[in-house]
Amino acid sequence: MGSAFTLTLANIVMWQWERQAILPKLPSHEFYGGYIDDIFLASNESETTLKEWLENANLFHPNIKLTYTISKTVSFLDVLLNNNNGVLVSSVYHKLAAEPCLLSFLSDHPRHVFRNVIQTLLMRAILYPSTFEAFNEERRRIRLTLLLNG
Structure with a gap:
């Protein structure tokens, strides 16, 4: 390394x-x-x-x-950027290989690790989307992801 x-x-x-x-x-x-x-x-x-x-x-x-x-649409780190008729629109980028799996809440990790996962998901949902619709879509995705991961 x-x-x-x-x-x-x-x-x-x-x-x-x-x-x-x-x-x-x-x-x-x-x-x-x-x-x-x-x-x-x-x-x-x-x-x-x-x-x-x-x-x-x-x-x-x-x-x-x-x-x-x-391209008109490109991902940079974990932000998805789209040129929508000359307006730069952003949302959270989701890698297909990593979604919607999170750290299993049944695993033996300290509780603060689970809180940090949720906090990070919420911070990305607040900071990255440039439209209210993109924020709501991310909010729904987080809810579904957390439900699927127990």
């Missing part, structure tokens, strides 16, 4: 790469964010322009290569 310093070093390298290869060439009025080695960009540029920009970013260093998805 590497040493304890690996993550710090990776963050330094990615910060340097962002500062030199990404941010100066980023078109204005774009939404850009990152977490460790994942980045997200929402843009109104053409697909051709974006691909050129991404290919140029790949030339910066031989060991840093971007793989990218250009």
